[in-house]
Amino acid sequence: MKAATPAATTVLKHARALASVLLDHGDLLVKVESRMTELAGDRVLDPGAEMLHEHLGTGGKRLRARLALAACHALGGRSEYAVDWAAAVELLHNASLIHDDIQDGDRSRRDKPALWARHGIAQAINAGDLLLMLPFRALGGYPDALQSALVQILAEYAEGTARGQIHELALTASSDKGWGDYFSAVSGKTGTLFALPVRGAAELAGLEPDEANNVALTFSSIGVLYQLQDDLLDLFESKGRGSCGSDIYEGRLSAVVLTHLDLHPSDAVAVFEILNKPRDETKHHEVSQMIERFIEGGAAAQLLDRIHLMASGLLASKGTGVxxxxxxxxxELVHRVLTPIDALEGGLS
Incomplete structure (x- = not known):
């Protein structure tokens, strides 16, 4: 993987200089939070509502809600319509997180106990299932034709997210899996939930289906970029999940692993031996040694270059008809995706 070109570096610097206003919409975001709280239910009378409030109360960037609001504004949609759509996509995302934590065995989420770690797996599954229903209730106030279209979009993209998660969990660490498998999985699991807010916003703004799908496609690619940086960041930060190297504990065939094996194919047996261990049998020192090997062996630096090249391509693209x-x-979204790894620049070789 070659390093980012001077032109690409200039584009990236320009992105970082953008004012962070396009995804803010703070006044509407307050309404989104209120709508999600309302839909979660009365926590005093309902133990399910209590778990949902607990999970939603851990915070998060609300990036997908912000994206829905910003996209609706940019495309000319009505702001009062944007709030319920933003709440719907954020609720769907959070439902997927509850189930992700169970499947990955992560005991922490946003530096707080994961729902399953506090309430048990069975109740966390119930809470995640409950939260999956609420996005559809959020759409109840739209005119019939618009509501029908948004329900179909939400269901289609939720299906894509679930299929992507299934694909990722099927990616066992072995030599017969590669970049094609990785990108298929993350395009579904992560890319879909970046495209969904924009696709719905395009519907709210009255765009024709072909144009709406074209607009959403760019954001799916940004979702893949997000997953690449998240895989890299796992070497250096806990990401609110308890410790660095969560992907190694989980046995994920991450972008870091694939990059390292491109550089050092002779390491495959040793790497797969660690990744294929049950999580509770994986030792801290084994994970630390693997992180060190990924950094010193050049995988981290090469993946950072890949991220920069992909980001510069997205930033330079005009997008036909967009x-x-x-x-x-x-x-602006590309800029925000890159922000967590800004500190790594110059520190990897």
Whole structure:
């Protein structure tokens, strides 16, 4: 993987200089939070509602809600329509997180106990299932034709997310899996939930289906970029999940692993031996040694270059038929995706 070109570096610096206003919409975000709280139910009378409030109360960036609001504004949709759509996509995302934590065995989420770690797996599954229903209730106030279209979009993209998660869990660490398998999985699992807020916003703004799908496609690619940086960040930060190296404990065939094996194919047996261990049998020192090997062996630096090249391509792309205002939202989103790994620049060799 070659290093980012000077032109690409210039584009990236321009992205980081953008004012962080396109995804803020703080006044509407307050309404989104209120709507999600309302839909979660009365925590005093309902133990299910209590678990949902507990999970939603751990915070998070609300990035998908912000993206829905920004996309609706950029495409000319009505702000009062944007709130319920933003709540719907954020609730869907959070439902997927509850189930992810169970499947991955992560006991922490946003530096708080994961729902399953506090209430048990069975109740956490119930809470996640409950939360999966609420996005559809959030759409109840739209005119019939618009509601029908949004329900179909939500169901289609939720299906894509679930299929992507299934694909990822089927990616056992072995030599017969590669980058094609990885990108298929993350395009579904992560890319879909970046495209969904924009696809619904395009519907709210009255775009024709072909144009709406074209607009959403760019954001799916940004979702893949997000997953690449998240895989890299796992070597250096706990990401609110308890410790660095969570992907190694989980046995994930991450972008870091694939990059390392491209560079050092002779390490495959040793790497797969660790990744295929049950999580509770994986030792801290084994994970630390693997992280060190990934960094010193050049995988971290090469993956960072890949991320920069992909980001520069997204930033330079005009997107055929894509409106300039939504292009600005895409550029700002790329900037936000890159922010967590900014500190790594110059520190990897």
């Amino acid at each position: 409106r300039s205002d939504i292009q600005a939202v895409a550029r």
